[in-house]
Amino acid sequence: MEKVVLLGDEAVALGAIHSGLTAAYSYPGTPASEIMEFLIRQSAGGKNFVAKWCVNEKVATEEALGVSFAGQRAMVSFKHVGLNVAADPFINAAITGANGGLVVVTADDPGFHSSQNEQDNRFYADFARVLCFEPSSHQEAYDQTREAFDLSEKFGLPVMIRLVTRLAHSRAPVVVREARGKNQDFKYGYGPDWTLLPANARRRYQDLLRRQKDLQAYAEECRFNEFSAADQGQRLGVVASGLAASYFREVANRLEAKPAFLKISTYPFPQKKLLELIDRVDEILVIEEGYPFIERFIRGVAGLPGKVIRGKMDGTLPASGELRPEIVARVLGLPVRNGVSLGDFKLPARPPQLCPGCPHSDTFKALNEALQGYERGNVFSDIGCYTLGALPPYRAIQSCVCMGASISMAKGGAEAGVYPSVAVIGDSTFAHSGITPLLDAVYSQTDMTVVILDNSTVAMTGAQPSFGTGEPLDKMLVGLGVSPEHIRVIIPLPRNHQLNVGIIKEELAYHGLSVIIARRECIQILGNK
Amino acid sequence: MYNIIISGVGGQGILSIAFVIDQAALAEGLYFLQSEVHGMSQRGGAVESHLRLSETEIFSPLIPQGEADLILSVEPLEALRYFSFLKPEGTVISSRTPYVNIHDYPPLEEVFKEIKKVRESWLIEAGQLAKQAGSLRAENMVVLGAASRYLPLQEDNLKKFIRVLFQSNGEKVVETNLKAFDLGRQAAESQA
Ligand SMILES: Cc1ncc(C[n+]2csc(CCOP(=O)(O)OP(=O)(O)O)c2C)c(N)n1
Ligand code: SF4
Numbered sequence: 007m008e009k010v011v012l013l014g015d016e017a018v019a020l021g022a023i024h025s026g027l028t029a030a031y032s033y034p035g036t037p038a039s040e041i042m043e044f045l046i047r048q049s050a051g052g053k054n055f056v057a058k059w060c061v062n063e064k065v066a067t068e069e070a071l072g073v074s075f076a077g078q079r080a081m082v083s084f085k086h087v088g089l090n091v092a093a094d095p096f097i098n099a100a101i102t103g104a105n106g107g108l109v110v111v112t113a114d115d116p117g118f119h120s121s122q123n124e125q126d127n128r129f130y131a132d133f134a135r136v137l138c139f140e141p142s143s144h145q146e147a148y149d150q151t152r153e154a155f156d157l158s159e160k161f162g163l164p165v166m167i168r169l170v171t172r173l174a175h176s177r178a179p180v181v182v183r184e185a186r187g188k189n190q191d192f193k194y195g196y197g198p199d200w201t202l203l204p205a206n207a208r209r210r211y212q213d214l215l216r217r218q219k220d221l222q223a224y225a226e227e228c229r230f231n232e233f234s235a236a237d238q239g240q241r242l243g244v245v246a247s248g249l250a251a252s253y254f255r256e257v258a259n260r261l262e263a264k265p266a267f268l269k270i271s272t273y274p275f276p277q278k279k280l281l282e283l284i285d286r287v288d289e290i291l292v293i294e295e296g297y298p299f300i301e302r303f304i305r306g307v308a309g310l311p312g313k314v315i316r317g318k319m320d321g322t323l324p325a326s327g328e329l330r331p332e333i334v335a336r337v338l339g340l341p342v343r344n345g346v347s348l349g350d351f352k353l354p355a356r357p358p359q360l361c362p363g364c365p366h367s368d369t370f371k372a373l374n375e376a377l378q379g380y381e382r383g384n385v386f387s388d389i390g391c392y393t394l395g396a397l398p399p400y401r402a403i404q405s406c407v408c409m410g411a412s413i414s415m416a417k418g419g420a421e422a423g424v425y426p427s428v429a430v431i432g433d434s435t436f437a438h439s440g441i442t443p444l445l446d447a448v449y450s451q452t453d454m455t456v457v458i459l460d461n462s463t464v465a466m467t468g469a470q471p472s473f474g475t476g477e478p479l480d481k482m483l484v485g486l487g488v489s490p491e492h493i494r495v496i497i498p499l500p501r502n503h504q505l506n507v508g509i510i511k512e513e514l515a516y517h518g519l520s521v522i523i524a525r526r527e528c529i530q531i532l533g534n535k
Numbered sequence: 536m537y538n539i540i541i542s543g544v545g546g547q548g549i550l551s552i553a554f555v556i557d558q559a560a561l562a563e564g565l566y567f568l569q570s571e572v573h574g575m576s577q578r579g580g581a582v583e584s585h586l587r588l589s590e591t592e593i594f595s596p597l598i599p600q601g602e603a604d605l606i607l608s609v610e611p612l613e614a615l616r617y618f619s620f621l622k623p624e625g626t627v628i629s630s631r632t633p634y635v636n637i638h639d640y641p642p643l644e645e646v647f648k649e650i651k652k653v654r655e656s657w658l659i660e661a662g663q664l665a666k667q668a669g670s671l672r673a674e675n676m677v678v679l680g681a682a683s684r685y686l687p688l689q690e691d692n693l694k695k696f697i698r699v700l701f702q703s704n705g706e707k708v709v710e711t712n713l714k715a716f717d718l719g720r721q722a723a724e725s726q727a
Binding site: 009036037040119143173249252257331343345352358359360394468 | 544545553557558561566567568569570571572573578579580581585593594595596597598599600601602603612613615616618619620621622623625636637639640641645649652653
């Protein structure tokens with residue numbers, strides 16, 4: 007059997023390739039980007055299968071849905087918040103159903119390593135009423151991806167895979183199996199099933215509801231949900247999902263008496279197995295990475311009479327942040343070793359920062375100076391490397407919410423009386439979610455200034471291609487209806503500082519909509535040319 | 536189980552060190568599990584990799600507090616950041632060459648003093664030795680070389696995968712990195 011060293015992300019990607027993938031789509035986002043990066047490397051420029059970055063997660067999901075309609079296997083992957091953007095096609099794909107296998111991979115980020123929130127996307131799977139896998143190891147990431155494609159076709163539904171940062175971004179050897187070929191025939195989906203007019207949608211939703219018991223039956227038998235009985239006299243039962251189960255296993259062999267243990271790796275979770283565990287114990291400890299998803303179901307509103315339930319909701323485990331092996335050890339009453347203490351030594355933090363020579367730093371310096379003297383101005387920003395402009399020495403921006411929000415918030419702000427109301431947004435973020443709010447601002451002729459930081463790439467997530475850069479961006483702005491006299495281009499370089507301050511000042515003073523493009527390549531991609 | 540924390544600043548080649556150790560472990564039939572950082576923290580921020588080697592299956596990608604056998608750091612201040620993971624009887628091998636991109640970097644002598652409180656600790660002139668080997672960017676391989684006699688892996692295997700790692704960059708880069716490894720190893724041996 008062949009062993010390959012893979013990141014958790016790559017184990018999913020290779021699992022998909024070995025499942026006969028026809029096409030995969032994604033938008034970059036930590037910790038999911040390495041899925042598509044691996045697929046692109048393996049695709050031989052599209053000869054083996056299609057592997058493409060898309061303009062955003064909604065588009066990516068819909069493209070995958072089109073592949074599934076055509077009877078072929080498709081995968082879409084993104085970071086957890088990407089599913090918010092793709093929620094519309096995702097939820098509705100559960101109603102249309104899948105024809106060719108359709109797998110949706112979400113990489114959650116407990117601990118906020120590189121995200122605005124730590125949302126737990128198992129709720130989305132539950133919401134859409136589809137099957138979800140939560141691998142506990144690299145091997146399972148590979149095996150479950152292969153299973154996910156088969157099940158998607160068996161049940162005629164999309165299947166979700168939920169990863170977390172520590173699995174996505176850790177590396178281990180994986181045993182791989184023989185690859186399956188692509189689906190041979192183009193069997194199109196049945197049109198009326200895919201046309202969600204209320205009459206069709208009602209019928210399809212009834213189908214989805216009927217299939218729930220098949221999903222439940224699968225979960226009961228699924229080999230990834232493992233139950234093991236307790237040692238004699240042990241009245242504790244542990245329920246742990248995904249990577250949390252691995253943290254439990256890491257420390258469990260140090261326990262004197264083995265608790266009953268249910269590892270959960272699929273949702274809907276195996277209710278019978280869970281009841282079996284509950285039946286045999288007095289105390290239930292629920293360990294999961296993310297929100298207390300399983301725990302909430304077990305507690306219900308009334309709890310379990312005569313039993314103690316412990317987990318995140320009663321403070322046994324921290325309600326936020328990532329699990330760690332020593333957290334799990336402590337909860338089980340196991341000793342945790344002290345490391346080496348630094349005593350009084352004050353360790354300074356070393357936060358991420360803009361690279362020396364970054365074009366964004368010159369833009370922020372010019373913007374800060376141009377804004378001097380205004381009292382009611384505000385700079386709404388967006389997500390990317392430039393969000394680091396919130397930190398000293400720049401302190402140039404006052405918001406970062408979700409992709410594209412800078413422009414919409416600046417419009418709202420302007421309408422509430424903010425002046426100058428400035429939006430700062432990167433080129434990739436503009437393409438992802440900035441075009442529609444700008445159209446809104448054009449329509450209203452809002453008095454605001456949008457600064458597009460065009461560094462030719464998606465720098466934040468590792469230099470993937472951007473869809474809103476260079477000349478096409480300029481043309482797009484004209485096409486959207488921004489007045490050409492108020493589309494200005496600056497080159498953010500120290501020697502252009504005074505010139506740039508002047509141009510920004512003119513556009514801030516203009517009472518109408520203006521767009522300033524700050525154009526200079528990210529220095530990290532200069533070397534790659 | 537042998538637990539290693541590799542640390543440094545984004546861009547210093549932490550993942551290259553991890554790659555070489557991972558592959559050598561695989562070649563020697565060991566289990567390994569290695570977690571790494573991508574994304575936000577790479578922009579000149581602190582980066583770490585947890586690397587675990589074992590003869591039996593490993594479950595947690597993270598090293599539990601107080602259970603690291605070795606801290607291998609390409610930057611001295613960054614070595615200190617992970618002391619809470621280090622076993623009191625553990626080893627620290629760090630570059631002496633600071634990477635100063637923060638305004639409150641402590642006096643270097645204080646940093647060294649803290650590191651030296653660990654009985655098994657070695658400070659290596661990684662910057663100087665890397666330059667001597669032919670490239671400042673090879674500091675990571677100097678530190679790996681210095682650590683190599685502690686690792687439960689054969690030197691030949693480590694070198695083999697340094698070659699694999701840099702092959703696509705040409706023979707000169709391979710030689711520079713192998714030389715950096717050797718200089719690091721010699722430096723550690725002469726201190727021992
Ligand atoms: C919905 C969503 N998808 C993806 C991400 C991850 N992400 C954060 S910023 C960013 C793009 C940054 O590119 P750009 O706007 O061009 O700015 P740059 O980093 O190049 O300065 C991405 C993909 C996210 N936060 N939210
Ligand atoms: S990666 Fe590029 S855009 Fe990001 S901080 Fe560095 S130079 Fe700036």
